[in-house]
Amino acid sequence: MKVQVDELKRVTLQVLARSGYPPDECETILNVIMYAQLRGNNQGIVKLIGAGMPRDKACKPITTQRDTKLSALLDGGRNSGMVVVTYAMKLAIQKAGEHGIGIVGTNNTNSSTGAIGYYASQIAQAGYIGLVFSGSGEYMAMHGSYQPIFGTNPLAFGIPTTGKPIVFDMATASIARFGIVEAKTAGRSIPEGVAYDNKGEITTDPAAALGGAIRAFGGYKGAALALLVEVLTHPLVSTTPDGKGHKSDWGNLLLVIDPELLVDGDTFAERTSSLVQRLKDAQKLPGVYEILVPGERGDRFMDSVMQAGSIEIEDQLWAALQQAAN
Amino acid sequence: MKVQVDELKRVTLQVLARSGYPPDECETILNVIMYAQLRGNNQGIVKLIGAGMPRDKACKPITTQRDTKLSALLDGGRNSGMVVVTYAMKLAIQKAGEHGIGIVGTNNTNSSTGAIGYYASQIAQAGYIGLVFSGSGEYMAMHGSYQPIFGTNPLAFGIPTTGKPIVFDMATASIARFGIVEAKTAGRSIPEGVAYDNKGEITTDPAAALGGAIRAFGGYKGAALALLVEVLTHPLVSTTPDGKGHKSDWGNLLLVIDPELLVDGDTFAERTSSLVQRLKDAQKLPGVYEILVPGERGDRFMDSVMQAGSIEIEDQLWAALQQAAN
Numbered sequence: 001m002k003v004q005v006d007e008l009k010r011v012t013l014q015v016l017a018r019s020g021y022p023p024d025e026c027e028t029i030l031n032v033i034m035y036a037q038l039r040g041n042n043q044g045i046v047k048l049i050g051a052g053m054p055r056d057k058a059c060k061p062i063t064t065q066r067d068t069k070l071s072a073l074l075d076g077g078r079n080s081g082m083v084v085v086t087y088a089m090k091l092a093i094q095k096a097g098e099h100g101i102g103i104v105g106t107n108n109t110n111s112s113t114g115a116i117g118y119y120a121s122q123i124a125q126a127g128y129i130g131l132v133f134s135g136s137g138e139y140m141a142m143h144g145s146y147q148p149i150f151g152t153n154p155l156a157f158g159i160p161t162t163g164k165p166i167v168f169d170m171a172t173a174s175i176a177r178f179g180i181v182e183a184k185t186a187g188r189s190i191p192e193g194v195a196y197d198n199k200g201e202i203t204t205d206p207a208a209a210l211g212g213a214i215r216a217f218g219g220y221k222g223a224a225l226a227l228l229v230e231v232l233t234h235p236l237v238s239t240t241p242d243g244k245g246h247k248s249d250w251g252n253l254l255l256v257i258d259p260e261l262l263v264d265g266d267t268f269a270e271r272t273s274s275l276v277q278r279l280k281d282a283q284k285l286p287g288v289y290e291i292l293v294p295g296e297r298g299d300r301f302m303d304s305v306m307q308a309g310s311i312e313i314e315d316q317l318w319a320a321l322q323q324a325a326n
Numbered sequence: 327m328k329v330q331v332d333e334l335k336r337v338t339l340q341v342l343a344r345s346g347y348p349p350d351e352c353e354t355i356l357n358v359i360m361y362a363q364l365r366g367n368n369q370g371i372v373k374l375i376g377a378g379m380p381r382d383k384a385c386k387p388i389t390t391q392r393d394t395k396l397s398a399l400l401d402g403g404r405n406s407g408m409v410v411v412t413y414a415m416k417l418a419i420q421k422a423g424e425h426g427i428g429i430v431g432t433n434n435t436n437s438s439t440g441a442i443g444y445y446a447s448q449i450a451q452a453g454y455i456g457l458v459f460s461g462s463g464e465y466m467a468m469h470g471s472y473q474p475i476f477g478t479n480p481l482a483f484g485i486p487t488t489g490k491p492i493v494f495d496m497a498t499a500s501i502a503r504f505g506i507v508e509a510k511t512a513g514r515s516i517p518e519g520v521a522y523d524n525k526g527e528i529t530t531d532p533a534a535a536l537g538g539a540i541r542a543f544g545g546y547k548g549a550a551l552a553l554l555v556e557v558l559t560h561p562l563v564s565t566t567p568d569g570k571g572h573k574s575d576w577g578n579l580l581l582v583i584d585p586e587l588l589v590d591g592d593t594f595a596e597r598t599s600s601l602v603q604r605l606k607d608a609q610k611l612p613g614v615y616e617i618l619v620p621g622e623r624g625d626r627f628m629d630s631v632m633q634a635g636s637i638e639i640e641d642q643l644w645a646a647l648q649q650a651a652n
Contacts, residue, residue: 066588066589068426068587070396070425071588099395099396100394100397101396101429103427103583103587103588129557141608142605142608142617144610145605145608145611146609146611147609149604159554159557166557168553170550200611200612217545218544218548221496221543221544221548222544224494224620225551227605227619227620230601231598231601235597235598235600235601236588261394261429262399262429262562268561271561274561275556275557275561279471279553282467282468282475283471283472284471284472285470285472285522285526288470290470291468293468293553294550294553
């Protein structure tokens with residue numbers, strides 16, 4: 001059904017308040033969730049239904065474990081991943097503003113970070129190049145193995161242009177874990193070749209995949225990139241040497257680079273815009289109507305939602321959200 | 327045939343001297359080429375035969391176009407890519423040693439950088455996390471297009487451990503351009519699905535592929551990563567706004583991060599080593615005898631070469647190298 005955007009935000013804020021978050025955290029989480037929801041990304045309000053994202057009653061203020069002019073390692077104090085990574089993002093942007101580069105890692109968060117493209121997008125809108133890496137539990141296997149060790153290990157980048165930034169957000173896994181959970185709930189099978197069962201056989205059964213391991217995207221190259229994300233989100237930022245049994249061991253890393261370190265910032269934005277235009281004007285494959293650069297599909301979706309002032313939401317999902325609000 | 331490593335180095339140095347390089351540059355280039363050759367990588371001495379890599383007679387000293395505590399943009403003065411990027415690597419390591427992070431870009435080089443895993447490996451051996459990005463001509467198409475705009479856009483990373491570093495070096499293209507040239511020379515076809523001809527049809531004919539475009543690895547995700555590498559090696563570091571007609575427009579970017587910014591360096595190395603061990607001990611897929619982490623195959627190859635003191639080189643290649651030396 002069509003839901004007014006204002007109404008959607010109001011109900012979402014109610015759910016967050018009922019989940020135990022104080023007003024400032026409600027606003028922060030709303031921003032992350034709306035970024036996804038209003039761009040047609042599947043990391044939106046669905047995160048708030050079912051088990052949802054209750055605030056950890058034992059959470060403590062975010063503390064700084066290590067701090068330099070360029071960097072910080074933050075103990076998230078079991079606060080929401082969205083709250084902690086938003087804080088980390090602002091800190092990294094501030095450091096980059098003062099010194100050209102900011103690198104901030106987080107550990108000990110409770111619940112996920114949401115769509116990490118959000119943070120990359122905010123960094124790019126501030127005029128910086130943003131790289132965001134996010135760790136999670138043991139879901140994905142190394143190339144040659146079927147034992148889950150890596151998280152689905154997404155990475156995102158944001159690049160300023162003269163217009164809207166280039167923003168890309170991808171799992172290094174060939175399918176998001178959430179996609180498998182969704183398939184299981186819906187009684188659907190998963191695509192061929194994306195996951196192993198617990199004996200190392202390729203499976204299309206989501207239940208078997210959840211007991212097995214997800215494969216990396218793009219073969220051995222994707223697995224190597226997953227390893228890079230793993231190193232940046234666990235050995236580099238964690239507090240625990242091995243294993244990721246608890247969500248508190250899931251780390252994140254944000255790297256913010258001021259392009260002015262190497263080139264005039266306006267020139268950089270003009271050049272990236274010019275590159276985007278070249279890509280869009282390039283010869284298209286048969287059946288391709290338009291070449292979309294990363295971020296463009298979501299931008300279009302959001303523009304149309306904002307113009308209409310309303311968004312299409314599945315009846316069941318909207319009902320569940322309203323229920324969670326009361 | 328079996329060639330003594332010392333003999334191989336001696337002849338390679340002779341070729342480099344005949345190509346016009348002064349002794350210090352000969353040594354630098356030898357290091358880059360031997361890294362590849364002695365690890366079984368195809369970016370070794372083959373680069374010196376045929377057209378080879380003559381030094382640009384009009385080359386000038388490397389100059390600094392922009393410089394901050396953390397960063398530098400270098401005009402390569404049309405020197406060899408291997409000479410310029412080695413210089414950039416040392417500078418980035420120095421900056422990271424002083425301030426925690428070093429980021430150095432290069433433009434206006436003549437000839438390629440060789441195997442960029444070399445630079446990532448050197449950075450990791452110095453105790454830092456290294457990310458290396460390398461641009462080239464117009465060879466690869468964006469997702470949805472068959473017009474070559476991107477280079478094959480390799481990236482490499484190096485990560486310190488308590489033993490040998492983790493080093494990975496990959497093109498974001500699904501095949502190296504060099505692989506297509508090799509196939510053409512040998513009269514072989516290229517694998518299905520890696521390239522388009524100039525009408526946008528998938529082709530296995532290397533000649534048609536050279537006139538068309540290479541596809542990114544891993545579908546739209548690989549293409550997005552290729553775009554990231556493109557931005558970091560052209561708009562961010564180039565001197566020219568559009569196009570990459572001349573090799574002087576091919577840029578490179580090196581990012582060196584001291585793990586001490588976030589964690590004790592020894593702890594980091596212990597943790598990465600422990601992660602490597604977990605990966606190696608993981609359950610193996612049927613037919614997999616051993617799980618290899620990035621860099622391990624090359625390390626093994628080199629160890630066996632160094633133990634034997636000699637390396638197997640194709641007769642024709644060795645003859646061509648000797649000829650080029652005289």
